[in-house]
Amino acid sequence: MSETPQKRLYIKTYGCQMNVYDSERMADVLRPLGYGVVDDPEGADLVVLNTCHIREKATEKVYSELGYIKQMKGRKAQAGGKMTIAVAGCVAQAEGKEIMHRQPAVDLVVGPQAYHQLPELIARAHRATGERLSADFAADEKFDALPAERQVNGVTAFLTVQEGCDKFCTFCVVPYTRGGEWSRPPEAIEDEARRLADQGVREVTLLGQNVNAYDGGGHTLAKLVRRLARIPGLDRIRYTTSHPRDMGEDLIAAHGELPQLMPYLHLPVQAGSDKILKAMNRDHTAESYVRLVEKIRAARPDIAMSGDFIVGFPGERDGDFDKTLELVREVGFASAFSFKYSRRPGTPASAMPGQVDEAVKAERLDRLNALLDAQQKAFNALQVGKVLPVLFEKKGRNPGQIVGRSPYLQAVHAVGPDSLLGQIVPVRIESSAKMSLGGVLENQSLLESA
Numbered sequence: 001m002s003e004t005p006q007k008r009l010y011i012k013t014y015g016c017q018m019n020v021y022d023s024e025r026m027a028d029v030l031r032p033l034g035y036g037v038v039d040d041p042e043g044a045d046l047v048v049l050n051t052c053h054i055r056e057k058a059t060e061k062v063y064s065e066l067g068y069i070k071q072m073k074g075r076k077a078q079a080g081g082k083m084t085i086a087v088a089g090c091v092a093q094a095e096g097k098e099i100m101h102r103q104p105a106v107d108l109v110v111g112p113q114a115y116h117q118l119p120e121l122i123a124r125a126h127r128a129t130g131e132r133l134s135a136d137f138a139a140d141e142k143f144d145a146l147p148a149e150r151q152v153n154g155v156t157a158f159l160t161v162q163e164g165c166d167k168f169c170t171f172c173v174v175p176y177t178r179g180g181e182w183s184r185p186p187e188a189i190e191d192e193a194r195r196l197a198d199q200g201v202r203e204v205t206l207l208g209q210n211v212n213a214y215d216g217g218g219h220t221l222a223k224l225v226r227r228l229a230r231i232p233g234l235d236r237i238r239y240t241t242s243h244p245r246d247m248g249e250d251l252i253a254a255h256g257e258l259p260q261l262m263p264y265l266h267l268p269v270q271a272g273s274d275k276i277l278k279a280m281n282r283d284h285t286a287e288s289y290v291r292l293v294e295k296i297r298a299a300r301p302d303i304a305m306s307g308d309f310i311v312g313f314p315g316e317r318d319g320d321f322d323k324t325l326e327l328v329r330e331v332g333f334a335s336a337f338s339f340k341y342s343r344r345p346g347t348p349a350s351a352m353p354g355q356v357d358e359a360v361k362a363e364r365l366d367r368l369n370a371l372l373d374a375q376q377k378a379f380n381a382l383q384v385g386k387v388l389p390v391l392f393e394k395k396g397r398n399p400g401q402i403v404g405r406s407p408y409l410q411a412v413h414a415v416g417p418d419s420l421l422g423q424i425v426p427v428r429i430e431s432s433a434k435m436s437l438g439g440v441l442e443n444q445s446l447l448e449s450a
């Protein structure tokens with residue numbers, strides 16, 4: 001991990017041993033955000049009062065302490081610094097927003113047993129003042145990194161349109177490492193897309209951590225896609241990664257109306273148990289996800305659905321995992337990415353109780369993968385006998401073979417001349433495997449002209 005400048009965290013603990021324990025956990029979850037514990041509130045960057053309600057006049061004591069801290073906050077502001085004040089524990093639970101009303105110097109309140117929410121609350125408080133939180137997380141290969149923008153030497157390219165995330169899934173570091181959602185202006189994207197098309201690119205994949213939350217000067221992602229679909233030569237448009245809650249009606253409609261928008265959608269669901277989805281802070285239920293997929297399929301019946309899954313999230317019991325399998329059976333995925341939950345220090349979920357045993361996670365992942373693999377094979381097998389338009393991208397491993405992608409993002413191998421690279425050609429699919437399809441050129445004269 002890289003070194004970040006140490007920020008000063010002062011925690012005052014009132015009451016019972018449980019609160020002492022919680023204060024230690026708060027220090028743990030805040031460490032990756034660069035906070036180190038100090039024993040004097042004067043000059044601190046973050047002051048947490050971890051309160052207790054049991055003793056008489058406890059609430060009044062907290063307000064009186066807040067009076068002193070407020071003065072320190074004022075002194076720090078005069079010196080050009082910023083102090084964030086948080087009230088945690090039982091008084092926060094009992095008084096809630098009343099605390100912020102009575103003492104406006106307080107920036108946030110967090111109830112007992114909710115210390116794991118502190119990173120999110122602090123990140124949100126910082127964003128509200130336009131400040132960027134410097135975090136010290138190791139890069140997360142699963143969620144943090146967008147695919148690198150591809151050097152254009154072929155016919156497909158990635159194009160970043162959006163970065164950052166406001167969703168704060170409790171397992172994920174992106175909202176801390178990448179900051180809030182930010183969209184590139186549509187004009188800049190269109191310019192880049194035109195340049196790509198001029199260089200021979202026929203397919204772009206619009207990239208963003210929350211790509212369907214795209215909001216560029218009045219443009220939703222659907223409007224952006226419609227704009228790009230008018231660019232001559234740009235025949236295929238894809239986008240990734242999407243959040244179910246940002247799947248707007250206009251984007252769903254675009255899937256039914258725009259031939260350039262490919263019938264493939266990566267729409268992570270993560271789990272099938274509402275209890276786990278809530279703990280993940282996903283803001284959708286299993287039922288709402290299934291209904292959403294139904295709507296998308298009503299607009300584009302042949303769409304290939306892809307998903308992300310996490311197994312063994314804290315608190316996941318056998319019954320919860322069974323609901324993930326049920327959801328997979330109900331939706332039917334053409335492809336998927338599945339992972340065992342792994343603790344990321346500083347993320348809220350890493351501090352949650354009920355961490356699942358590694359062997360249990362491994363066993364669940366095996367069962368999930370067996371089901372997802374079977375679905376992927378079945379989806380691929382359905383293509384046999386059909387004629388699919390394939391955008392050929394490169395030579396295959398075998399002599400005379402070329403490889404491209406179907407509209408559903410399947411790799412398709414066929415025998416054909418190199419002159420077809422960069423072209424969209426009808427291919428009759430003759431065989432299927434888990435990862436690819438094999439076929440022959442529908443128009444055999446293309447072979448003869450080689």
Ligand code: SF4
Pocket residue numbers: 143165166167168169172173174175209210243
């Ligand atoms: S939506 Fe969730 S998983 Fe995706 S980047 Fe944001 S916080 Fe991470």
